[in-house]
Amino acid sequence: MKCIHYFIILCTAVSIKSFAQEAQEAQEAQEEKAILSISELENSLEDKKVSDKDRTNTLLTLGDYYLEEPNEKAVKYINEALAISKVLKDSFDIIRAYNRLAQREIFEENDLNVIKYVDSALSYANRTKQKHFAGIGFSYRLKGMAYNFLERNDLSLGSLLQANRFLLKDNQDLETRTYLAENYGDLAFIYFTTDNKETALACIEKSLSIGKPIKAWREVGDAYEFLAGFYYDDELYETAKKYLDSATVMFQRAGNVDGLNPLQKSRAEILLKENLANAASTIYKEQLAFDKKDAIPYILTNDYIFLSEASIKLGNIEVARKYLDSARVQAIISENPAHIFTIAGQKAKILKAENNLPRAITELNKILNHPETEDFIESEKEVVKQLYELYEDNNQPKLAFEFLMRHNKLEDSLRTVLQKNKFNVIQSEFNYNEISSKLEARDAQLKVSEAEQQRAKDRTYFIIGMFILLMGFFVFSYFRQRKIAAIKRETLLAKQETMTVKQESLDNQVKFKNKQITDFAIHISEKNDLLENIKAKMKGIRVINDAHKSVVMDTIQFINNDIDQNKEKIQLYQQVNETNDSFRAKIDELYKNLNEKEKKVATMLRLGQTSKQIALQLGISAASVDNYRYNLRKKMEIPKGESLKNFIKSI
Numbered sequence: 001m002k003c004i005h006y007f008i009i010l011c012t013a014v015s016i017k018s019f020a021q022e023a024q025e026a027q028e029a030q031e032e033k034a035i036l037s038i039s040e041l042e043n044s045l046e047d048k049k050v051s052d053k054d055r056t057n058t059l060l061t062l063g064d065y066y067l068e069e070p071n072e073k074a075v076k077y078i079n080e081a082l083a084i085s086k087v088l089k090d091s092f093d094i095i096r097a098y099n100r101l102a103q104r105e106i107f108e109e110n111d112l113n114v115i116k117y118v119d120s121a122l123s124y125a126n127r128t129k130q131k132h133f134a135g136i137g138f139s140y141r142l143k144g145m146a147y148n149f150l151e152r153n154d155l156s157l158g159s160l161l162q163a164n165r166f167l168l169k170d171n172q173d174l175e176t177r178t179y180l181a182e183n184y185g186d187l188a189f190i191y192f193t194t195d196n197k198e199t200a201l202a203c204i205e206k207s208l209s210i211g212k213p214i215k216a217w218r219e220v221g222d223a224y225e226f227l228a229g230f231y232y233d234d235e236l237y238e239t240a241k242k243y244l245d246s247a248t249v250m251f252q253r254a255g256n257v258d259g260l261n262p263l264q265k266s267r268a269e270i271l272l273k274e275n276l277a278n279a280a281s282t283i284y285k286e287q288l289a290f291d292k293k294d295a296i297p298y299i300l301t302n303d304y305i306f307l308s309e310a311s312i313k314l315g316n317i318e319v320a321r322k323y324l325d326s327a328r329v330q331a332i333i334s335e336n337p338a339h340i341f342t343i344a345g346q347k348a349k350i351l352k353a354e355n356n357l358p359r360a361i362t363e364l365n366k367i368l369n370h371p372e373t374e375d376f377i378e379s380e381k382e383v384v385k386q387l388y389e390l391y392e393d394n395n396q397p398k399l400a401f402e403f404l405m406r407h408n409k410l411e412d413s414l415r416t417v418l419q420k421n422k423f424n425v426i427q428s429e430f431n432y433n434e435i436s437s438k439l440e441a442r443d444a445q446l447k448v449s450e451a452e453q454q455r456a457k458d459r460t461y462f463i464i465g466m467f468i469l470l471m472g473f474f475v476f477s478y479f480r481q482r483k484i485a486a487i488k489r490e491t492l493l494a495k496q497e498t499m500t501v502k503q504e505s506l507d508n509q510v511k512f513k514n515k516q517i518t519d520f521a522i523h524i525s526e527k528n529d530l531l532e533n534i535k536a537k538m539k540g541i542r543v544i545n546d547a548h549k550s551v552v553m554d555t556i557q558f559i560n561n562d563i564d565q566n567k568e569k570i571q572l573y574q575q576v577n578e579t580n581d582s583f584r585a586k587i588d589e590l591y592k593n594l595n596e597k598e599k600k601v602a603t604m605l606r607l608g609q610t611s612k613q614i615a616l617q618l619g620i621s622a623a624s625v626d627n628y629r630y631n632l633r634k635k636m637e638i639p640k641g642e643s644l645k646n647f648i649k650s651i
Contacts, residue, residue, distance in 0.1 A: 221250030
């Protein structure tokens with residue numbers, strides 16, 4: 001059965017290697033195509049006819065493309081986009097620009113700068129505007145990641161929960177759902193590192209349920225890798241392998257070539273636990289060939305230690321010793337204090353395999369008294385456990401019991417730290433839920449208050465409208481009565497004038513009788529003219545018509561049009577904070593160019609944790625942890641002739 005199992009594993013390893021090559025070729029072709037389109041975008045910036053809005057989108061796209069590049073192109077393009085957006089007062093694009101600057105700081109591992117840029121983005125956010133929800137959610141997610149790297153699990157959890165709150169309120173497009181899948185994965189990691197395993201599993205299941213339907217293969221692959229580590233921690237190796245296989249398929253679909261190497265190393269570690277040392281050694285030798293190209297000393301040290309351990313299980317003591325010698329050479333170059341424990345522990349295993357128990361005990365006791373190892377509690381615990389077993393095998397029960405008690409004491413102190421972190425996370429979750437419920441209650445009260453205010457406004461507008469209507473009616477009636485009175489006076493004057501004219505006419509007729517017949521015609525003519533004049537004046541008399549009714553109707557129409565009004569809604573939120581540790585404060589003071597993720601690894605090393613232990617707590621591979629160690633040494637700018645251990649001792 002073991003032979004068949006080993007053959008299947010070798011076939012799987014070969015197929016994965018070929019898949020990885022195919023994925024790499026496809027990725028290279030994609031990158032060439034992307035470079036052409038990026039070149040076109042850069043050329044389009046020279047066109048002065050391009051609108052400011054289109055220019056902003058182009059600049060942000062270019063910033064995204066160069067985000068992980070070591071040059072400053074990304075920052076240049078994003079800052080240009082930010083400047084234009086501020087001139088346009090476009091809060092949506094301002095949030096996008098600040099979020100991208102925060103992403104850049106994530107890649108640069110400057111976690112305090114991440115928080116600064118995120119806070120700037122949130123200061124422009126409208127928390128009641130649907131268009132802003134995705135940007136706000138992404139801002140909180142970046143903040144949660146930064147707090148996580150700063151080892152503030154409570155603040156990280158609070159930010160990630162806030163991110164979910166806004167992402168779930170959004171219209172759920174593809175980008176938002178991808179963010180949600182990632183965010184649930186981050187939440188799972190926080191819960192796992194604080195030993196809330198049930199909640200961690202629930203979060204990762206949620207991540208998968210969101211990621212699979214939208215074919216977010218990278219996020220699904222990350223979730224499977226997390227599950228592999230989860231079940232490896234519980235020693236359920238078959239289940240862990242299945243999830244590693246699933247993660248491999250997902251990374252191949254996503255074209256994530258860099259993620260395949262750590263998966264293979266995880267697979268080899270499981271095989272070694274299953275006593276399939278030959279298969280584990282074969283896979284690790286292939287990964288060693290890749291690692292030699294990069295020539296990173298601490299990664300090579302871990303590779304050689306693993307191969308030495310596999311060789312012991314295969315019974316090849318001399319080969320194990322040679323691998324250990326290679327590991328020792330690389331450890332001297334890397335000057336990583338944690339390797340003092342792993343190399344000593346491996347040497348003790350080789351001596352035990354040679355039945356040289358007294359010398360193995362001596363080697364381990366020497367390490368416990370080493371001045372540079374006093375802060376590595378986790379590693380110290382492992383060495384103490386190894387000594388307890390060696391004393392027991394060497395028939396020294398008193399010393400075996402002494403080291404067993406010492407091991408238990410170290411384990412209790414580490415458990416206390418874990419419980420404190422777990423309590424902080426639970427407290428943070430409780431505070432978040434309490435604040436959320438208060439905000440929801442306040443929102444409901446605001447809605448009721450707004451409705452009451454609106455009803456009061458409606459009543460006020462109605463009363464004012466009625467008052468205006470009545471005043472208009474009285475004014476209209478007053479002027480109408482005045483107009484009628486004026487018409488009556490004019491009519492009376494006209495009648496009086498008519499009577500006067502008639503009287504004059506009669507007088508003229510008496511006078512005309514005494515005149516000659518020749519004057520009779522003139523008299524008739526003058527009389528006719530007078531009558532025509534009276535006739536014209538009568539025609540000019542103004543009469544009342546129906547125009548007033550139209551005025552009344554217009555007034556009523558105007559009042560009716562003023563009654564209708566619009567309604568509005570308001571929402572309110574809040575926030576949280578806490579502290580740091582003395583070792584981190586010293587690093588901040590002495591090495592200001594270190595980013596927070598490197599400080600995190602340095603702190604964990606100071607606590608005595610190995611690469612595997614750090615990887616387990618962070619939910620990543622040991623190889624990834626080694627990369628952070630390399631960045632730590634590089635950014636501290638330690639000369640080749642100077643030892644890293646002296647630096648750590650001085651800190």
